[in-house]
Amino acid sequence: YAYQANIKIGEIEQERAAAARFSAVERAIQGASLTLNKTQSSIYLYGVSGLKNYGTLNDPDLLPSTVGVNWATLSTLQLMEEFQKLFNQLVAQSQGIVQEIDAMTLVLSPVMRAALLKPTEFGWTALSKIKEIYTNLEIVAVPEYSTASGEMVQLSKDEYMGQPTIHLGFVDKLRTHAVEVKTSGFLQKRSQATIGAIIYYPILVANMLASYDATP
Numbered sequence: 001y002a003y004q005a006n007i008k009i010g011e012i013e014q015e016r017a018a019a020a021r022f023s024a025v026e027r028a029i030q031g032a033s034l035t036l037n038k039t040q041s042s043i044y045l046y047g048v049s050g051l052k053n054y055g056t057l058n059d060p061d062l063l064p065s066t067v068g069v070n071w072a073t074l075s076t077l078q079l080m081e082e083f084q085k086l087f088n089q090l091v092a093q094s095q096g097i098v099q100e101i102d103a104m105t106l107v108l109s110p111v112m113r114a115a116l117l118k119p120t121e122f123g124w125t126a127l128s129k130i131k132e133i134y135t136n137l138e139i140v141a142v143p144e145y146s147t148a149s150g151e152m153v154q155l156s157k158d159e160y161m162g163q164p165t166i167h168l169g170f171v172d173k174l175r176t177h178a179v180e181v182k183t184s185g186f187l188q189k190r191s192q193a194t195i196g197a198i199i200y201y202p203i204l205v206a207n208m209l210a211s212y213d214a215t216p
Contacts, residue, residue, distance in 0.1 A: 001048045002171070002193040003039055005032040010185035029190075036174065036192050044168050044197050045144050053196040056107070056166060057144070057152065061202040063093055068153065068210025071115045079116055079126035082210070086155045087134075090206035094157070098204065103136040103158040109146040111212050112153060113139060150209045157204040165204045169195040 007028045017024035047054035054060065066089055068082060083106075090098050098104070116127035131137060145152045156165050171193035180187040199205060 001043065001051060001053050001196070002191060003036070004189050004191040005035045007032050007188045007190065008185065012184070014185075032190050033174070036190060040170070040192055040194055042144075043194050045142070047196045053194075054199075056154065056197045056199070057147065059197065059199050059202070061199060062205055062207060063202060065152070065207035065209040068151075068208045070211045070213050071112060071151070072212050072214040074115075076118050076120045076124070076126045079118065080129055082208070083116075083126070083130055083155075086153060086206050086208050089208075090155055090157070090204070093206065094203050097160065098157050100134050101136060104134065104138070105156050105158055106137060106139045107142055107145060107152075107154045107156075108139075109151055109212075110141040110143060111146060112151050112210070113141040115212060146212075147209075150211050153208040153210055155206045155208075157201075160201055160204060163200055165199065165201045167198040167200065169198050171195060 007025075009025055009028055014024050017027075043053065043055060045055040045057050047058055066085070068085075071079060071082065074082065087098075087100070113127075116130070117125050119125050127139070131139075145154070159165060172191060175191045175193075177189040177191065
């Protein structure tokens with residue numbers, strides 16, 4: 001799936017920006033790059049509707065999510081137990097391929113990651129203990145994992161036999177096209193192309209759909 005953004009700079013606009021001591025061209029380039037990268041990030045999560053281009057949240061080959069509980073009401077020990085349930089699920093569905101020493105990635109929303117920082121009276125958190133046991137675990141917070149259906153928590157083994165479990169693929173990371181000179185300014189197209197999130201080993205990805213409601 002290919003997509004593009006156009007940068008338009010007028011001569012008068014550029015002159016006024018220069019008088020104000022900032023670069024209109026640089027800011028336009030930054031804006032276009034941000035727009036393209038946000039589009040790419042969205043496709044890596046949701047894919048492209050109408051195409052066989054999927055993301056980490058909607059790939060049809062992913063196994064069904066287990067149902068979690070409200071993390072806002074859990075103690076630090078119970079939070080660790082919820083992670084353990086997700087790890088046990090990954091071990092079971094992979095038939096023992098996954099071990100606690102493996103390089104793994106835990107993806108969840110910022111609010112769920114913050115929940116893991118809840119300390120005990122002894123000063124340790126669920127996050128610190130999880131990292132202590134699973135020494136090669138990387139934790140990534142993604143806002144979009146707070147979905148309309150609940151809080152998605154996703155644990156995956158990074159690779160198996162040299163093949164990545166999830167590959168965020170692209171055809172063109174960024175293509176800069178020729179600058180077109182107009183009657184009173186300039187136009188340039190910048191484009192990207194992506195193949196979405198390719199999940200080579202769905203059995204090495206475990207999902208839990210939980211919730212976070214701190215309402216008294």
